[in-house]
Amino acid sequence: MAECTIPNMTTADVVESKSVLPAGFKADMANLKGLDLTTPVLELIRRTSTRMPQDIIDALVKGRDAEEEGSRAFNTLNDMVKNILLADGHVTPLCQDTGTVLFWVRHPYGVSQKAVKAQVREAVKEATKKVWLRPNCVESLSGKNSGNNMDPFHEGHPILHFEEWDKPEIEISLMLKGGGCENVGAQYRLPDVTIGAGRDIKGVRKAIIDAVVKAQGQGCSPGILGVAIGGDRVSGYEHSKEQILRKLGVPNPDPKMDAFEKEIVADLNTLGIGPMGYGGNTTVLGVHMEEMYRHPASFYVSISYMCWSSRRRTMTISSMGEVSFD
Amino acid sequence: MIRLTTPITEAQARQLKVGDEVLLNGKxxxxxxxxHKYMKEHKPEWLKPILEGIVIYHCGPVVKKNEDGTWSFVAAGPTTSIREEPYQADVIDTYQVRGVIGKGGMGKKTSEGLVKTGAVYLHATGGAGSLLAAQVKRVVDVHxxxxxxxxxxxxxxxxxxxPVVVTMDSHGGSLHEAVLATAQERAKALMEK
Structure with a gap:
């Protein structure tokens, strides 16, 4: 029988000692025109690719301990925890699929998006050299790998979302989203007669259940679902992905959605799909929903499936230039 | 727990049943x-001696080139196997492969191929890139x-x-089919709620 792994991660000072940021590093926030975020972004990639967020670890351990000891579901969840500790200790990628590289940048007035984009691209190239990222960018038809995670012609990868805000700090969130889980995402157009889903919350529920059944273990369950109700085809998927950035256990600000999330998680965990589709009680770790507005004629339910290895992290650069990671 | 070393014979592959836990050794x-597209469409001869009796692993590793020119695997978990469904049965038959490691399971065509040729589908834990890379002792070659x-x-x-688990065997058994059937049944009940 597999021994029960206790998730002791390396301490903050050890993580700090392995940082690519020089000790006492401060970004020059007084001179936004000359601001260089290349090294902080490289450190953000290192931490995201090799260190699992604590809320995900806690959820995996909770799931494991709810499975029957010695069962395949229990052992699989235990292996996931072991893997997290190994990657953390070795500072190597948690998963060989370091995914599509997605950034969300929120910044005050005066930050050049063009400059930040160029710096992020440099950091991604460097992280690929340091094997924290696998070269995951191939020309669609020929399959030719660019080798450095760059889409050289259209700059479509890495993916960057920018938003100017009123706060003085810069916040950059990063998500590494594997191809296997991206492939099991789904968009439903309600009404959908094939699953008997109408244009109401019951219909949304049916769409989510259907997507999870179809995904089975192929998205590396237990998954985390980001769901957007409404929007157009593009904004719906975009918002569904952003929902995955929310930490597990943080309530939805919309009480109606929060209640729905809790109920659907409990329901989905009775499907018996379990970790990796082996069977078991842990099929999803969380479902995060957002209700958007929509065109009267359109009713989309966009579902992004994130694998259990939910690699996401947020870096904040304060107005004083101090860099912190969460 | 069953310990197996490649090359595997047809008889060894046929002994394996869904649910068997295997520790795999060798090439x-x-x-x-x-x-897979290349193997099905071109059937390259040069791969035959490399693949006979061997296990194919659906995996795109993170690799590191060492200073002496050799390679190391840094992260190496399985990728989703179902994408190889159009090719897998032919590949298994052409190259007399005795096993396929992947994640998520495969479909009917592959299942029939496993029965015909005498091979198994072996499931590894997806996302366990570091854990599985630790079991890779040596990179022998790359083509x-x-x-x-x-x-x-x-x-x-x-x-x-x-470490792998047999989830599809050469007797037509598939854990994935069984789990899917249960989930579909349950989903029906949930949707009526």
């Missing part, structure tokens, strides 16, 4: 999307690296006690 060859890129190349590796 394993990595191949995924580009490799088509330039043409396919590192995630898609034919990496020949040697593994030691690589």
């Amino acid at each position: 394993v060859v990595l191949s995924r999307d580009m490799g 088509m690296l330039e043409e396919f890129g590192s995630p898609e190349a034919f990496w020949v590796i040697e593994v030691e006690d690589f």
Whole structure:
């Protein structure tokens, strides 16, 4: 029988000692025109690719301990925890699929998006050299790998979302989203007669259940679902992905959605799909929903499936230039 | 727990049943999307001695080139196997492969191929990149690296006690089919709620 792994991660000072940021590093926030975020972004990639967020670890351990000891579901969840500790200790990628590289940048007035984009691209190239990222960018038809995670012609990868805000700090969130889980995402157009889903919350529920059944273990369950109700085809998927950035256990600000999330998680965990589709009680770790507005004629339910290895992290650069990671 | 070392004979493969836990040893060859399309469409002869009796691993590793020119695997978990469904049965038959490691399971065509040729589908834990890379003892060789890129190349590796579970066997059994049927049944009840 597999021994029960206790998730002791390396301490903050050890993580700090392995940082690519020089000790006492401060970004020059007084001179936004000359601001260089290349090294902080490289450190953000290192931490995201090799260190699992604590809320995900806690959820995996909770799931494991709810499975029957010695069962395949229990052992699989235990292996996931072991893997997290190994990657953390070795500072190597948690998963060989370091995914599509997605950034969300929120910044005050005066930050050049063009400059930040160029710096992020440099950091991604460097992280690929340091094997924290696998070269995951191939020309669609020929399959030719660019080798450095760059889409050289259209700059479509890495993916960057920018938003100017009123706060003085810069916040950059990063998500590494594997191809296997991206492939099991789904968009439903309600009404959908094939699953008997109408244009109401019951219909949304049916769409989510259907997507999870179809995904089975192929998205590396237990998954985390980001769901957007409404929007157009593009904004719906975009918002569904952003929902995955929310930490597990943080309530939805919309009480109606929060209640729905809790109920659907409990329901989905009775499907018996379990970790990796082996069977078991842990099929999803969380479902995060957002209700958007929509065109009267359109009713989309966009579902992004994130694998259990939910690699996401947020870096904040304060107005004083101090860099912190969460 | 069953310990198996490649090359595997047809008789050994046929003894395995859904649910068997296997520790795999010996040579394993990595191949995924580009490799499978290439094997089915071109049936390259040069791969025959490399693949006979061997296990194919659906995996696109994170690799590191060492200073002495050798390679190391840094992260190497399985990729989703169902994408190889159009090719897998033919590949197994052409090259007399005795096993396929992947995640998520495969469909009917592959299942029939496993029965016909005498081979098994072996499931590894998806996302366990570090854990599984630790069981890779040596990178023996690599083919088509330039043409396919590192995630898609034919990496020949040697593994030691690589942990997998038989989820599809050569008797038509499939854990994935069973789990899907249960989930569909349950989903029906949930949707009526």
